[in-house]
Amino acid sequence: MKNASAITCILFAAITSVTAFSAPKADRIDIHYVTPKTPEHQQIHDALRERQVLERLQEFLSPFKLPRALKISLAGCDGEADAFYGDDDITICYEYIEELWQRMPKETTSSGVEPYDAFVGPLIDTSLHEFGHALIDMHDLPVLGRVEDAADQLAAYIYLQLGPEESLRLIRGTAYAFLYEASSKQAPSMAEYANEHGTPAQRAYNVLCIAYGADPKLFGQIVDEGILPWERAEFCDEEYEQIQDAFEELISPHIDYALAKENFDRSWLSEAKGQSK
Ligand SMILES: [Zn+2]
Numbered sequence: 001m002k003n004a005s006a007i008t009c010i011l012f013a014a015i016t017s018v019t020a021f022s023a024p025k026a027d028r029i030d031i032h033y034v035t036p037k038t039p040e041h042q043q044i045h046d047a048l049r050e051r052q053v054l055e056r057l058q059e060f061l062s063p064f065k066l067p068r069a070l071k072i073s074l075a076g077c078d079g080e081a082d083a084f085y086g087d088d089d090i091t092i093c094y095e096y097i098e099e100l101w102q103r104m105p106k107e108t109t110s111s112g113v114e115p116y117d118a119f120v121g122p123l124i125d126t127s128l129h130e131f132g133h134a135l136i137d138m139h140d141l142p143v144l145g146r147v148e149d150a151a152d153q154l155a156a157y158i159y160l161q162l163g164p165e166e167s168l169r170l171i172r173g174t175a176y177a178f179l180y181e182a183s184s185k186q187a188p189s190m191a192e193y194a195n196e197h198g199t200p201a202q203r204a205y206n207v208l209c210i211a212y213g214a215d216p217k218l219f220g221q222i223v224d225e226g227i228l229p230w231e232r233a234e235f236c237d238e239e240y241e242q243i244q245d246a247f248e249e250l251i252s253p254h255i256d257y258a259l260a261k262e263n264f265d266r267s268w269l270s271e272a273k274g275q276s277k
Helices: 004-018 039-050 053-060 094-103 115-138 147-159 164-183 200-214 236-250 257-264 268-276
Strands: 029-033 070-075 083-086 089-093
Touching: 029 039, 029 053, 039 053, 039 094, 053 070, 070 094, 083 115, 089 094, 089 115, 094 115, 094 164, 115 147, 115 164, 147 164, 147 200, 147 236, 164 200, 164 268, 200 236
Parallel strands: 029 070, 070 089
Antiparallel strands: 083 089
């Protein structure tokens, strides 16, 4: 941990946007801040707990109806910077939060990614990816193709329902994190190609394609600047529609749409950034 006060500041910014919401209705989501094993993680734990980050995540997810209680924990993972789902239980590792913080660019990148977005984008994307696993498992939803791709698609689709500025910033931040990971090491090994997840670069292009397919005008820059090759971008509208059709068929019956609209209409990141200054 390089700078505890700085991370406290940015975590504060990450969660203050939701405080104006009405009382949470997510009585099917239980949250836990697991006591860390290291002093570095204690600082992250304290900052997250003080700012009620999990309470806010619980609130954001409250429109989704679940058949059983879902537990979401922030916990130490013995050095593994990850997040995972299993047995009605999502764990987001303190190590992962720490890694996101360390990977933040010092200043806005040449492609317009702000440091704050490079932190909060992948954090939200990952949290929703794990929630996607929970939705698929708890509702016993059918999946054609790799379930890890489906969870990525679900995550991106959900936050693309937010307003244009929110969506743009979250997509930029998420793609930044995947591309950072892709560029910071050698080409993937054969074992990495065998992994149940796509490679970081593939996951970046997938999320960029979903975004471009959702709104080619809003996300036109990623094609204009050659970040997403036109050969892929050309049919991203069809990829987005495929996800949209599946979401409407499989997930929509399990959503309180009045509550979802209230959530999606809020300017979460803008309010958070305003309060961080
Ligand atoms: Zn996964």
